[in-house]
Amino acid sequence: MDAQERARFPRAKYQREVPALVNCSTCDEPAVVDQPYRGQHVCRSHFLSSVDDRIRSEFHRQLPRFSGGTVAVALSGGKDSAVALAAAHRYFARRSTVRLVAVTVDEGIDGYRSGTLEAAERLTARLGVEHRVVRAESELGMTTDRAAAELPDTVPCSFCGVWRRRLLNRAARDMEAEVLVLGFNLDDLAQTVLMNLVRGDLDRIGRMAPHRTRQPGLVPRIAPLAQIPEREVFLYARLTGLPFDHGECPHAGRAARNVFRDVLWQLEEALPGSRQALLRTREELLERVASTGRAGAPRSCRECGEASSGELCRSCTYLERVRLPMIPTAAP
Ligand code: SF4
Ligand SMILES: [Zn+2]
Numbered sequence: 001m002d003a004q005e006r007a008r009f010p011r012a013k014y015q016r017e018v019p020a021l022v023n024c025s026t027c028d029e030p031a032v033v034d035q036p037y038r039g040q041h042v043c044r045s046h047f048l049s050s051v052d053d054r055i056r057s058e059f060h061r062q063l064p065r066f067s068g069g070t071v072a073v074a075l076s077g078g079k080d081s082a083v084a085l086a087a088a089h090r091y092f093a094r095r096s097t098v099r100l101v102a103v104t105v106d107e108g109i110d111g112y113r114s115g116t117l118e119a120a121e122r123l124t125a126r127l128g129v130e131h132r133v134v135r136a137e138s139e140l141g142m143t144t145d146r147a148a149a150e151l152p153d154t155v156p157c158s159f160c161g162v163w164r165r166r167l168l169n170r171a172a173r174d175m176e177a178e179v180l181v182l183g184f185n186l187d188d189l190a191q192t193v194l195m196n197l198v199r200g201d202l203d204r205i206g207r208m209a210p211h212r213t214r215q216p217g218l219v220p221r222i223a224p225l226a227q228i229p230e231r232e233v234f235l236y237a238r239l240t241g242l243p244f245d246h247g248e249c250p251h252a253g254r255a256a257r258n259v260f261r262d263v264l265w266q267l268e269e270a271l272p273g274s275r276q277a278l279l280r281t282r283e284e285l286l287e288r289v290a291s292t293g294r295a296g297a298p299r300s301c302r303e304c305g306e307a308s309s310g311e312l313c314r315s316c317t318y319l320e321r322v323r324l325p326m327i328p329t330a331a332p
């Protein structure tokens, strides 16, 4: 990684490098990465095959008895979704019953989305995968940048993430997709579990991907990179030459997730394997909730009709909040 790339990933630990002259734990080749959670160093070829194996086994585990149909892949243009799309393309390549479609959401973020969109287009063209772009401006009449200006006290990721999920789900449902593939990596998922544990929000832990069942109106989401740490996703994308964009969203610095990312890195340094343990905790919680029959069915939002845990979905709640200041108040 060169100095320019190091500067672009100020918070990431992609740059932790393997000491020179350390060999692979399996063969005599020089190691390219360490995997403290496995107590191993791995060379290029063992690293690539270990990533491929873990992704393939997640596809098997998360998509049992899949007989075919449309598979939608959320493609942001960043490293994670690029690896997820390439993996899905390889995994389904020999199945003539599968139609693969990449979906990119353009949230309307100046100076960020154009680069990721371009990378997404290069990747889909290279793989020969159908590509759809969904724009928040035309679908919701709102963009993340405008909402961020209207709601200066709200962290933009709260509404941006909710709207993106809604647009991805709607696009996947419109194309009658059986499943929506997301590029969430091990760090993303472990952070989400930790965040919701700290908030005491077990319902949201239950609703996060990967999904076990199909709920009305919701295309089940799967996360085949669930066992791949973020820095390994980055290294894999680099070593395999996948086109992806390195840019960072200008709103990312305000995300609450950053705190959990830092805490999790410290935890992982001190106790390798903590991220995998958090994912196992989630599985265990889901088992227990399922056995008590307490998992509540989603309702329909009174405004948009989409699945919602309350009367009004979070997407509409934020849209209302943004639009409220624009409604002229009655004269006294
Ligand atoms: S960092 Fe936040 S605001 Fe930026 S694209 Fe991601 S969710 Fe949206
Ligand atoms: Zn090796």
Ligand SMILES: [Zn+2]
Pocket: 301, 302, 303, 304, 305, 306, 312, 313, 314, 315, 316, 317
């Ligand atoms: Zn709604």
